[in-house]
Each structure stands twice: as C-alpha cells, then as structure tokens.
Amino acid sequence: MSPRPDLGPKPALGYSAIAMDRAATRRSDGAFLASLEQDRAARAYAIGGEWVVMKKAGDSIDPLFTLDEACTLAAPAERVFLGLVDGVGRFGIGLEPAGAEALKGRDDLHVSDLRSIAVQGLTTADHLAAIAEAKAMLHWHARHRFCANCGQPSALVQGGWRRDCPACRAEHFPRTDPVVIMLAISGDRCLLGRQTRFVRGMWSCLAGFVEPGESIEQAVRRETLEEAGIVCGQVDYFASQPWPFPMSLMIGCHVEALSTDVTVDHSELEDARWFNREEVASMLLRRHPGGIMTPPPVAIAHHIIRAWVEDPGRA
Numbered sequence: 292m293s294p295r296p297d298l299g300p301k302p303a304l305g306y307s308a309i310a311m312d313r314a315a316t317r318r319s320d321g322a323f324l325a326s327l328e329q330d331r332a333a334r335a336y337a338i339g340g341e342w343v344v345m346k347k348a349g350d351s352i353d354p355l356f357t358l359d360e361a362c363t364l365a366a367p368a369e370r371v372f373l374g375l376v377d378g379v380g381r382f383g384i385g386l387e388p389a390g391a392e393a394l395k396g397r398d399d400l401h402v403s404d405l406r407s408i409a410v411q412g413l414t415t416a417d418h419l420a421a422i423a424e425a426k427a428m429l430h431w432h433a434r435h436r437f438c439a440n441c442g443q444p445s446a447l448v449q450g451g452w453r454r455d456c457p458a459c460r461a462e463h464f465p466r467t468d469p470v471v472i473m474l475a476i477s478g479d480r481c482l483l484g485r486q487t488r489f490v491r492g493m494w495s496c497l498a499g500f501v502e503p504g505e506s507i508e509q510a511v512r513r514e515t516l517e518e519a520g521i522v523c524g525q526v527d528y529f530a531s532q533p534w535p536f537p538m539s540l541m542i543g544c545h546v547e548a549l550s551t552d553v554t555v556d557h558s559e560l561e562d563a564r565w566f567n568r569e570e571v572a573s574m575l576l577r578r579h580p581g582g583i584m585t586p587p588p589v590a591i592a593h594h595i596i597r598a599w600v601e602d603p604g605r606a
C-alpha cells in the first residue's frame with residue numbers, strides 16, 4: 292500500500308454550512324411572518340431562475356437586499372421565508388428571470404449563476420447555503436403554480452413551505468429529489484466517469500436519481516451497473532449535500548466493485564475508467580501532468596473521492 296498523500300487542509304462542502312434557524316414551527320403563524328416582513332432589519336436574497344442578483348459593495352459583494360429593494364429590482368414573483376438569523380427574518384424573493392438577467396447591465400449589481408458564485412467564492416458559506424435553499428424553493432414555486440390534482444391555481448401558504456389548492460383542498464409540499472453519487476472502488480483503484488457536459492479534463496463520481504420503490508443501496512448498484520457495467524456489492528454511506536440544480540439532495544456513497552470490466556453507456560457518459568490512488572491525488576490537487584482533474588471542493592464528489600484517497604480502506 293502506498294503512503295497516504297498529503298492533500299492539505301480539508302475544504303468545506305458547498306451549499307450546506309447553514310447557520311440559519313429554519314423556524315419551521317413558526318411557518319404557520321401568519322402574524323409572526325407578517326411582523327418579520329415589516330421589520331426594517333429583514334433581508335432577502337433576490338433570485339430570478341438561475342440568476343442570483345447581488346450588490347457590489349466596494350471590492351466585496353453583498354447578497355442581501357431589504358425586501359423593498361429586492362422587489363423593485365425586477366418584476367417580483369414568489370416570496371419565501373427561509374428562516375431567522377439572530378431573530379431577524381431572512382427571505383428569498385423570486386424575480387422574473389429575464390428581468391433578473393437584464394440587471395447584468397447595472398454597475399452597482401453583480402448578477403451571476405449560483406455555480407459560478409460558489410466556485411469563485413464570491414460569498415460566505417452561510418450565504419451560499421441560504422441562497423441554495425432560496426433557489427430550490429423558488430424554482431419549485433415557479434413550476435407548481437397550479438394544483439397537480441385538479442389544475443386550478445394554487446396559493447402559496449406557510450411562508451412558501453406549502454401550496455394549497457382552494458378548489459380541491461389538496462396540499463402540495465416543496466420537493467427535493469434524491470440523487471445517489473458514488474465512488475466504486477476495486478482494490479487500489481476507483482472508477483471515475485465523464486459526462487459530455489463536464490468541463491474539459493474533469494472526471495467525477497457516477498451519479499443518478501433514486502427511483503420510486505428503490506433504496507439508496509439499490510440505486511447505487513443499479514446506476515453503477517447501468518452507466519459503467521460494474522457489478523457492485525457493499526455500499527457505505529458517506530455524507531449528503533443539498534444540490535439546488537434545480538432541487539436535489541446528493542447522497543454520497545462509497546461502493547465495493549465486484550467486477551472490473553468497464554462497459555460505458557454512452558447515452559449517459561462520455562467515458563468511464565479506473566484510476567489509481569496516486570493519479571487521483573494529483574487530480575484533487577490539480578497537479579496531474581495530463582491536466583485532468585476532479586470537481587472542486589464545493590461539490591460532494593470532491594469529498595467522496597478525497598475520503599477514499601486519504602483512507603483507502605473504504606469499501
């Protein structure tokens with residue numbers, strides 16, 4: 292067994308370091324929510340589809356607006372209550388996406404997509420997690436304005452944590468879609484794949500949506516078999532990450548490979564192959580002589596891969 296590579300300090304996982312109190316038990320208290328909205332200290336994130344609107348503040352960037360400011364940036368859509376920060380309300384305000392994109396022309400604003408904001412480190416981990424929450428919620432509302440049961444317009448209630456249908460009385464709750472993301476391991480090698488949409492040189496864990504009636508373990512084995520033809524055994528849960536593209540929960544696992552012959556499903560992947568630990572360490576550190584690399588630390592894939600490199604006894 293080769294010596295443990297020195298990968299340096301462990302980086303933070305993106306979109307998940309939230310310090311906000313979700314105050315879930317207060318969401319049904321309309322008077323409480325109204326008082327939070329009327330408080331001049333209340334702040335909001337402004338999001339139009341994929342576009343996050345932020346203020347330029349000297350050399351830094353401030354993602355927070357007053358509620359009135361946020362609503363005048365572009366045509367406002369839904370408003371969701373995210374939680375409390377030091378007892379003060381924090382909200383997400385949806386903007387009409389084309390209107391948000393048009394704000395790119397303003398010198399006092401920075402308009403960008405959330406992936407870029409995360410990778411470029413434009414805001415703090417707390418803001419990043421709260422913006423992710425707001426983006427996922429607002430996306431759900433934008434696509435669920437009508438009752439899925441009877442087709443009538445539904446109404447946002449409980450600060451955005453439910454939509455009620457006045458016609459058939461159905462209640463609809465914001466959804467998050469479970470996705471398994473896994474690193475298959477065979478001895479001193481791990482399996483990485485490339486999706487066609489990846490940036491040049493990027494290799495990552497395989498991933499796929501959990502299907503109805505399926506356990507996490509079954510989804511891990513099915514996806515690895517479908518995408519790369521690898522039969523898998525023991526599945527070990529590692530960690531999870533909210534992934535607001537548009538509204539998923541990534542469930543990170545290590546999995547024992549029982550076979551090694553790779554058969555790539557080209558409808559899912561551009562390529563997949565085995566990598567040894569030294570090669571993967573250099574990819575994590577972005578020092579691979581061939582210029583290939585793993586995803587950045589903002590993504591859970593980086594952490595799943597790194598955990599195996601640092602502890603090859605996994606799976």
Ligand SMILES: [Zn+2]
Nearest residue numbers: 438441456459
């Ligand atoms: Zn209905």
